[in-house]
Amino acid sequence: MATDQTNSASMPGRYASALFELAKEQGSVEQIEADLKAFESLLTESEDLRRLVASPVFAAEDQSRALSALLEKAGISGLTENFLQVITHNRRLFAVPQMIKIFAALAAESRGEVTAEVTTAQALTDELTAELKQTLKNAVGKDVKLDARVEPAILGGLIVKIGSKMIDSSLRTKLTAMKVSLKAVS
Incomplete structure (x- = not known):
């Protein structure tokens, strides 16, 4: 059933799967999951952040600078910060909500949930x-x-x-x- 949710062949699925594999190697799946959940909460709460994430009008550099400041303030760092910066640089930030859902599904599946x-x-x-x-x-x-x-x-x-x-x-x-x-x- 989790495979229905993960769809690793999609672009968000490939990114989320790669992040999950890195997190598993580092033994930080729970930390990354918590960071992503915190970022998702920030997205839910802020119309401006949703606009920054979804709009192709903003340059990747502008998105990256804004994201750096936000992540520092939110206490999100390490692999999660690097991941978010990579998808920003690759112009894939718009898909982060799907990536977060897929990562959560992969983490739950690995725990047998x-x-x-x-x-x-x-x-x-x-x-x-x-x-x-x-x-x-x-x-x-x-x-x-x-x-x-x-x-x-x-x-x-x-x-x-x-x-x-x-x-x-x-x-x-x-x-x-x-x-x-x-x-x-x-």
Whole structure:
């Protein structure tokens, strides 16, 4: 299932795989994963950073200088900093969000974990989270890390996606199916 997420033949997959192999050789997979997660948080929080990363208008040198200052302030250094500078120099910074996801999937796979994307109408309690993790672990035979999102538009129930498999038991989907069935009857 993790191979569905990693797609190492893609450009982001090749970069993430190379970083993962280097991190594994240096025994720093957890540190690189934490650094990338911190950088991803910075991306989520800053519209300016997202624009800098995504826009081809900025010269690689300008992106590199801005990135250096940001990484120093965030305490991200070593292999992670070098990696981000290389992809900036190679004009691939726009793909860093996909690279981060692929790296995380590779790291999880190496630990024997799978990631389940879970969407619910309301935040899950700790008890429900533990129960869902155990149920998914029994179903897939591996430890499961939950990536939970709240989306009130699904009205109730939940949507679980692991790799390319998805289970949609949301109330919105059930109501839509019922509406289609009623139209077919009339």
